[in-house]
Amino acid sequence: MDALTIAMPKGRIFEEAYELLVKAGYDLPKELDDSRKLIVEAPNENIRFILAKPMDVPAYVEHGVVDIGIAGKDVMLEHDRDVYELLDLGISRCYIATAGMPDTPMNKVSPRVATKYPKVASQYYRGKGEQVEIIELNGSIELAPMIGLADRIVDIVSTGKTLKENGLIEYEKIVDITSRLIVNPVSYRLKQERITELVGRLRKQVIL
Template structure:
């Protein structure tokens, strides 16, 4: 049996997806020590996990370092990598929205949007006929409207608590987000039986978790 390399983000997504694999019948240790590890070998199942940052998972899969991976739909929409999206795992669900200060309108001349998702934001506003300036930020996005850097932000929303704590309100729901199973196109052909079997078994656990 050929080895299957799976790229996964550390943290909650890994924990939830790993539990789904156990529920799908894969012979995996109930707990794994991953505080410092970047790779985990499971010889019994001929599986190797690569633990990566969420934004790096599609890169590893696209370049064939990993056969398959689990990535957020936000990352897939933003990066537009050459990978096959096989299954919505329906974990880590959230959404992308625009937000800003209450009862404010965007600048009619040069509306500015602060975001760590420049591609998603530009595509959305272009789609509704708005010409905007994108300001790319990597952290503290909520600060941008508060200090006058931007009219709106485009960011991930889970509970809405962070927006509320910073005095912001939602304006537009842009896209629903959850974690997806993705595959390298070459691996999908060369290891089709293994990848399709894993996807089919995971799909059964998705149904149970609905």
């Protein structure tokens, strides 16, 4: 029987998903928790884990190099991928919000918004009937309003600590985010029994 391949992002999502899988009764190697390897086998379960960047997981699933992926809803909203979303795992809770310097209105002439979620940000402001210039950044988004690059940022907020430490405040909450179990459509047909079993076992552990 072919191994079931699962792409998981490193970091918080990985840690919480690993714990969920163990609670669901899967016999996973302990070294998976702190391994520096990019591919880790769980031979007792005939599962292979691919450790990837969060933004890359849906691409791996879409192109069929893995059967299943665990990805944040933020990534799913930003990138249209041909995958099935099977289960809200209820882990790695956070949300996307707008933020900026305190008591600073948006520039009425040429409002600028910095973000690593250009699609989410564009749709949000378009929905409000506001035309903004999107500046796509990949790191230190909080810096943009501090140095005058943008009026607002659109970013993930978990505790709000990073915003506070940089003198920013949250303005509007856009959408709640949790991690989702996604599957390649072809894999779902070919390995439906194993995937359905996995979903069923995980669903019993999910707290929404």
